[in-house]
Amino acid sequence: MNPSESRSDDHPETTSTRHSLDPHLRRYAARTKGMTASEVRALFAVASRPEVVSLAGGMPNLAALPLESLSEQVAELVASDGLVALQYGSAHGVPELREQICDVMALEGIQAHPDDVVVTVGSQMGLDMVTRLFCDPGDVVLAEGPSYVGALSSFAAYQANVVHVAMDDSGLQPEALREALAAAERQGQRVKFLYTIPNFHNPAGVTLAVRRRSEILEICASHGVLVLEDNPYGLLGFDGQTYPALRTQDPDNVVYLGSFSKTFASGLRVGWVLAPHAVREKLVLAAESATLCPPTFNQMLVSRYLATHDWQGQIKKFRETYRERRDAMLSALEQHMPAGCSWTRPDGGFYVWLTAPEGVDAKAMLPRAVTARVAYASGTGFYADQLGSRQMRLSFCYPTPERIREGVRRLSGVLTDEMELYDTFGPAAQNAMSGPQAPSPDTA
Ligand SMILES: Cc1ncc(COP(=O)(O)O)c(C=O)c1O
Numbered sequence: 001m002n003p004s005e006s007r008s009d010d011h012p013e014t015t016s017t018r019h020s021l022d023p024h025l026r027r028y029a030a031r032t033k034g035m036t037a038s039e040v041r042a043l044f045a046v047a048s049r050p051e052v053v054s055l056a057g058g059m060p061n062l063a064a065l066p067l068e069s070l071s072e073q074v075a076e077l078v079a080s081d082g083l084v085a086l087q088y089g090s091a092h093g094v095p096e097l098r099e100q101i102c103d104v105m106a107l108e109g110i111q112a113h114p115d116d117v118v119v120t121v122g123s124q125m126g127l128d129m130v131t132r133l134f135c136d137p138g139d140v141v142l143a144e145g146p147s148y149v150g151a152l153s154s155f156a157a158y159q160a161n162v163v164h165v166a167m168d169d170s171g172l173q174p175e176a177l178r179e180a181l182a183a184a185e186r187q188g189q190r191v192k193f194l195y196t197i198p199n200f201h202n203p204a205g206v207t208l209a210v211r212r213r214s215e216i217l218e219i220c221a222s223h224g225v226l227v228l229e230d231n232p233y234g235l236l237g238f239d240g241q242t243y244p245a246l247r248t249q250d251p252d253n254v255v256y257l258g259s260f261s262k263t264f265a266s267g268l269r270v271g272w273v274l275a276p277h278a279v280r281e282k283l284v285l286a287a288e289s290a291t292l293c294p295p296t297f298n299q300m301l302v303s304r305y306l307a308t309h310d311w312q313g314q315i316k317k318f319r320e321t322y323r324e325r326r327d328a329m330l331s332a333l334e335q336h337m338p339a340g341c342s343w344t345r346p347d348g349g350f351y352v353w354l355t356a357p358e359g360v361d362a363k364a365m366l367p368r369a370v371t372a373r374v375a376y377a378s379g380t381g382f383y384a385d386q387l388g389s390r391q392m393r394l395s396f397c398y399p400t401p402e403r404i405r406e407g408v409r410r411l412s413g414v415l416t417d418e419m420e421l422y423d424t425f426g427p428a429a430q431n432a433m434s435g436p437q438a439p440s441p442d443t444a
Helices: 003-010 015-020 030-034 039-047 067-085 095-106 122-134 149-157 174-186 210-222 261-268 277-291 296-308 311-336 362-371 401-425 427-433
Strands: 117-120 140-145 161-168 191-196 226-230 254-259 271-274 351-355 391-395
Touching: 030 149, 067 296, 095 117, 095 254, 095 271, 095 296, 117 122, 117 277, 122 149, 122 191, 122 226, 122 254, 122 261, 122 271, 122 277, 140 149, 140 174, 149 161, 161 174, 174 191, 174 210, 191 210, 210 226, 254 261, 261 296, 261 311, 311 351, 311 401, 362 401
Parallel strands: 140 161, 140 191, 191 226, 226 254
Antiparallel strands: 117 271, 254 271, 351 391
16 A cells, blocks of 8 residues: 555545545556546536526526527438438538538638538547647647636646746737747757637637737747647627637648537537648547547537528627626626726626735635635636636626626625735635635535
8 A cells, every 4th residue: 555545544535535445546547647627627516506606617608599490400300311310420520511610710711621620529629639649748738828727638638738828918928929939949848739719718808919810820830839729719709800710821830629619509519620631631530539420410410500590690699698798797897896806808708817916815715705605717727837826717608697796796795805814814814714614615
């Protein structure tokens, strides 16, 4: 028995105990060390209780979907094309859908050939496959700080080292990118790609300024670094505005990820990768070994929906809903938040990124927030290096405007108490509050 196992017997609540109870512990591959439950996922159970206003999750609001006509489409699909829709398909994806995906991407200026599109099980699978293709253990991936938690977990699963690049209200900072690349070169590290979410960033809520886009592409090209552009929110600009995709400017050095999760239905798990021709070949092989093929039925349903429904009108409805919710969140933050807090003002997407003053530890505060019946995603989960302790992601996509206002009001109360304690007792306040009496999110 190793020391950590014997220690854990004395402390039944520690992580090492959970591991020592696992009879397969010694069998796992080294890469599983990077596989830990995300803080966001751990929150789901608590945050879904009705009395808690959850500003934590990123679930799209599907209430506006035309369910009746969709159920007719499902029935028709089975009746008319069932033997194809319920059968295996190609790893590349249904040809008609790949053509339609090109029409969707054209809304952001992308001109692509359907052959270069690979349909995936959500863009999450695209992230996984691209990382699998490019990253050996120890390779560096550059990513905005903060970054999307699902991407960080894919990078960790392939043992890539994430180096964060600073952002401001105009997105990724070109100068910080230059510095990160120079530092990696000095240290002899291999940087494989820059992972970026240029539009309506998750979690930061900011958009990469158009004037920075070509500069960032030039920097990456001059260092021989690929760009992985992740764009699930690009059509959710609240004024209907779109921004030119990075892919439009450098098709040979950008791999682009798209998704129907935010503009149609996340449960169908249909996304795609648009890749330079050579990469696309490898992606199809990687996709085949992962899933044989993406679900034919779901792809054909999305294809029918795009062909027969006013999908752009539907996206407009989504945008209007999210804009109303964003407005509710921003006005409640203005009204209630204590002085010293700052936050981003997204013009699309799902998220506001809030920074609290020094002394606030958002992760330690979370159980107290849940006791006050509000949940958020604490900032550290969005960094690979434990930064972000004073920050939190507030999602406005799912709760109604009333719930959002109430949630922000509750959160402001918790933050105000926290800041008062810190002002009175200094860092000692934090230690006292995070003692055993503080309820965990699972027990509050
Ligand atoms: C930035 C970003 N990329 C990718 C994904 C995964 O989306 P999908 O449902 O297409 O797998 C999400 C989901 O929230 C996201 O926010």
